[in-house]
Amino acid sequence: MGTDIGDLLLKDAIELAGLSNKVVAIDAYNTLYQFLSIIRQRDGTPLKDSSGQITSHLSGILYRLTNLIEAGVKPIFVFDGKPPDFKSDTLAKRHEVRESATAKWEDAKAQGLEEEAYKYAQASSKVTREMIDDSVSLLELMGIPYVKAPSEGEAQASYMVQKGDADYIGSQDYDSFLFGAPRVVRNLTITGKRKLPKKNIYVDVKPEVLSLEDSLGELGITRQQLIDIAMCVGTDYNTGLEKIGPKRALKLVREHGDIKAVLEELGKDIEDLDAKRDFFMNPPVTDDYELKWIKPDRAGVIDLLCKKHDFSEDRVNKALDRLEANMGGSQSTLDQWF
DNA sequence: CCTAACCA
DNA sequence: TGGTTAGGG
Secondary structure, eight states: OOOOOGGSSOOOEOGGGGTTTTTEEEOOOOOHHHHHHSSSTTTSOBBOOSOBBOOHHHHHHHHHHHHHHTTTTTEEEEEEEOGGGGGHHHHHHHHHHHHHHHHHHHHHTTTTTTTHHHHHHHHHOOOOOOHHHHHHHHHHHHHHEEEEEOOOHHHHHHHHHHHHHOOOOSSSSSHHTTTTTEEEOOOSSSSSSOOOOOOOEEEEEEEEEEEEHHHHHHHTOOOOHHHHHHHHEEEETOOOTTTTHHHHHHHHHHHHHSHHHHHHHHHHTTHHHHHHHHHSSSSOOEEEOOOOOOOOHHHHIIIIIITTTTTOOHHHHHHHHHHHHHTTSSSHHHHHHO
């Protein structure tokens, strides 16, 4: 998913505390997908309520956002709108990959291949309309603002950071840099060691921040050239050129100036090149949003999570206690929020 | 992913 | 107390 330019970019590890009082525009699709693929049992089954509805995304939102707000972060969720027409190949491909992964998951499960089963279970994850609606409801009840993008969520989030309404984009992908995001934060979790599944390896997962300006300066290129490099490697809107990874793409774009000259040199072509380049530079965005963090509606959250989706009332109340304590629950913290 | 419980 | 892991829904 996204574009594979991460190796070219500068990353700075930080503590979550460093994001205190920062507004982070979280890429909703990216985050929900992450929750769905990772919040699973050992056999690969996602969390479900008694009626069989998947609830991994709701669990992720409740606990992750509670942690972020406790750390002083001011999160916003940014949802996708209508994707551009030239994304249809990528979307079709994702659908295909999901279908085949679902079948392979069944096979592996039947054969008792646990590791395989888990891998394919993850790849079968799908963010459904219903999950998005559920997530929006939960955010509203938790008092956390969200924005509905006219088109790509990452484009909208990038615009909000450019405008100064947010400080960072929260996403694991690098696409927002193509849309001009000044700052991105990855690994937006509570800091700590994490055990790799099925392996005896522990890795330090720390939030890391990336600055577009710093990376462009380091590489000695412009944002348009970064877009061109990404398009050589492949984006959601085009398949990459054969045998061209980020390193060679960087070299080629530096050498020839832009992707047009690179394509001419290689005798290749990318469909709708101009429209796609322009979409990255000038994506559809909106100013129609309001960012307000308000006191959570405890009864509403309990009703949605516990009554409708079988969450433990005890656990949800504990999370809400923490949320309230840091978000308009006490006068002392009110000032920093409003 | 995250929490909670368990054990050294 | 902190590392580890089962269980969450």
